Amino acid sequence: MIGHNGARGWWRKSAADVCLLAGLLAAAGAHARPGTQHPGPALEQQQVAGIRVVTEDGELIAENPAELPLQPGQPFSAQAVRESIQKLYRTGLYHTIRAEAVPFEAGLRVDFVVAWNFFVNRVAVQGLQEPPTPARALTAMRLNLGEPFRQSGLEAALERLRLLLEEEGFYQARVDYTLRPRAETRQMDIVVRVEPGERARLGTIALENQTEFADRWLLEKADLQPGKSVQAARLERAARRIREALVDEGHLSARVNIRRGAYDPERNLLPLTLEVIAGPRVRVEVEGARIRRGELRRLLPIYQEGAVDADLLREGARDLRDYLEGQGYFDSQVDYTVGSAEENGVQVITYHVERGPQRRLAGIGFEGNEFFSDSLLLSILRIRPAGFLDRGRFSTRLLNADREAIQALYVANGFLQARVAADVLQNYGGREGDLFVRFHVQEGPPTIIGDVQILGNEAFSDELLLDQVETLPGQFYSEANVQRARMNILRLYFEQGYSDALFSYEVQPLDTGDRVRLVYRITEGQRRVIRRVLLDGYHHTRRGVIAREVLLKPGEPLSELRLVETQRRLYNLGIFRRVHIAPQNPEGSDPAKTVVVLVEEAPRYTMAYGGGFEVQRLGGGGEEDPTGSDFRFSPRILFEISKSNFGGRAHTLSFRTRASTLQGRALLSYLAPNFLANPSLSFVLTGLADKSRDVRTFSATRYEGSMQLNQQVSPITSLFYRYSFRRVLVDPDSLRVPPERIPLFSQPTKISSLGATWVRDTRQENPADPVQGTYNNVDLSVAIEAFGSSTSFVRLFYQNSSFHSLGRRLVFARSVRLGIQEPVGDTRTTDIPLPERFFAGGGTSLRGFGLNQAGPRDPDTGFPIGGLALLVFNHELRFPMRLPWLGGRVGGALFYDAGNVFERANRITLRTTPRAPDDLNYFSHTIGFGFRYQTPIGPVRLDLAYQLNAAEFTRVENGTPRIERLPRFQFFFNIGPIF
């Protein structure tokens, strides 16, 4: 046995013979070095009179530290000295440590002489020629903020950078660095300078061609030629293009390997070898069902992955089965066979389909469930009842999975004896092919928590921890509640600096059978606190702007949650390209951490420009037709320049302009978030010049200046306070109402108003397409001559929208909008300028009317003139659909809109017909149908509307009164929600 035999001689023999111990202890015949510093027995007999931790300069750091194994008053021990050095090193604070013994009083004083560690701070790479980008170079180097700086670590990082440069063709790159230590904060800034040299070029390209295609064809696909520069992305692209080309030819298992040859430094060339293996051609056939080729390519993963293996073939069989089930073939079975490629080199994969009869899942029912509602149980099912143009989804496999899911839900919520069975009723309701599924639930008695015990906690009392949990004695036992308890308890520990805290639990049955004891075990770990916070990396930004967002304070626990929140707040300022926050010495045992907040400011100036095409659907069918529709097309250009971090305060000054034949606009704005150092306040100053044609009655030029203070009262409630000044000029050539009728319309108008808006928004999920919640908006503004306005009026607008999920992916959305304007003082109703009135009609308000076509009209020209009151109701029932080719991507909506624009508030009426031909104050009713296609920015809508009671009106043409009728049918194409 190793090391266990008798005499000294055996030790020698064993060492020579077999033992690794010999390898570790092998004599090499060298003398021991004289003057060794090993303490020896003599020192071991002396008493330790004192212990200090000092720097090389003699600065005292600690005296007689209690946590070290070596203590004063004890005999000197070399082992205790060693362990003390190890303990000091593990704090992570010291780079080197040595122990010195000095005669002192009646014994020895032991000094631990230390050199402070430095920690990685800013790392910059200069001189790069992209690719690679500086960000990629930094990632490759892996010098992380806050980690101890080691020369060996830096050299390893530089080696990784060199490898990255070679990957990008810089084989002759020279890399150098400068270290900038900061003694007072123990940070090490590292500047790496790269002289990339010239990027290598491709030399000879050899081809190992194992395909039936010509070399030239492959090289064309690769788009690689000798002389092109070497870049990793180019080589990857080449391999991908060849592979895609081979896959398109049916070689689904094609492989491409690019090998780099030996670099030629004299000519700066890199030879390549392309190894291309085609594999057999693959043809997929389906027996027993007709499926379009395009659908097959979408369904089968062998096409998407570009490979053929057993896993992908099985997955393809499952995908085909799921597809057929979605078509109503609930009993479909799919299998596959793989033919040999020996004949004519084509491998045929055949999917064998047995569809069975086509059926429909008419409905799903539950009985026996009391704890969970039908709607909740429905929401976890994978089987789906039929809907509009949809046969639903069903199979025996899915039914079993759903039955088990319901049972698992009950068990997880304390009903450990719950049982669920399912019946399938055939030809339900007398209709052949219709199925009905009924789930029978036997809930059984719930399991009750008899006792909760918490072990391992020292930092927090049992009472405090029990306050965090929902699992209390007497309540139902629930796995979900235990997980919530775990989350809440760990969050409490993490917030208090116990980032290593661990939580485990045990459920112990109690004697009574249906009661259990919950035992929570906590391992707290070490508590970390913040020693100090260092802010770095900013040049233009004021320090106070950054400090205000930092939630980490000296003396407080080091909380990961606050660290992440600080990072989020700094990013939200919009002025930093990167924000790194990390503690120095993260692995050290020293519990007090210095936290570094390192920011990288974004470029302050940004410029954007672009062009496009604008389509506008205007309310009139022509210059003289007041009721029809007219489309205008126009090219559009836009330009924007902005300076962020203005004055170092995270404010933004921007200038935007866009121009087309339909609209021209220039906007100058100044945005000041965190106004007056208050995170809930932001301030906006804007100046606007706009010329547009929104209504077929006039063209207006608007000059506007405004100041607005935004207040975020709560996550769902906002207030806006504003003052705005508007000067409106109406182009007299575009006017379609007689000037003598409404005198002010042709004159310049000044509006100076004060206003306020209250918004409360509880919409859930996507605000552009919510399924639950409400949206409320109240806007009040007052224009008064004393403020410099040419007219005085009060304007009130109120909107209330709500969204209701009805299960089965149905959503009912409704909205009401009420607007009232009243002249004040000497102002007459006709004095209120046209552009300031209410208008309605179009795809985002009353869909029974064309754009802005609702409400009163000029009796002579018949063009809409808006009104001083608005009442609009919208209702929509949104539902999923399943259409050929489109599948479930397109949804539908049935809608009903009602309301109108009224001459004045006291003319609001529910009459469905006007009182007189020239009185268009009536309550319109519109029904319609729409298609909805979901996009990340909201739904794309196509709405078809029919106004049930489109009114007639009179207009005078060449002195002759003429009856016109508003069109009943409208269609709209919009992006975004209606409300």
Added chain:
Amino acid sequence: MRRTGWISFCLLWLLPLAAQQVVDRIIARIGDDILMLSELEELRAFQQLIEGRSAARPELFEQLVRQWIVVTEAEAVNFPHPAPAQVEAAFAQLADSFGSREAWQARLREAGLTEAAVRRLLERQLLVSSYLDSKFRPALTIEETAIQRYYEEELIPQMRTRNQPLPPLDRVREQIRELLTQREISRRATQWLETARAQVRVEILDESLKP
């Protein structure tokens, strides 16, 4: 060599102890850990104790690194440390091998080691050897042909050289099997250590330890 070291050692302690004396320091960083000068000196002294001589400092340092690799892996998998009784037995065997207690104490003093240090070193060596044994032995199978070959090609010539009678194969089969097992463990362990050594990052702070 032994006398030179002893005289130097004595001279060192005859000097007045007015100036500070470095009693220990970090000689290398290995991963997140450190190697101490005292560990290196202890290993040297232990070799001195056993063999009467020790390896050169760079080689000694490499042995220390390899020991560290093995011990670190053993602790990472919670491999049990040798029992105190096992360590005591090894200690007693080593002490007895010097003939008398006085000779044993004299050698300890000469090497500059305490009994506590020797026990610590023995425990470490036992941990290393038993961990390597457990790591590689289970996967080993010694073929009968290998036993036969050893008997014919190595044992018989050795016995003949010493003019000793040849034991029959059946009597020494298990001893040969164990010997070959030990050899193979040693070989595999060496291979494994070479790979592990290449992967571990060592930063040497003492120039005299660099090869």
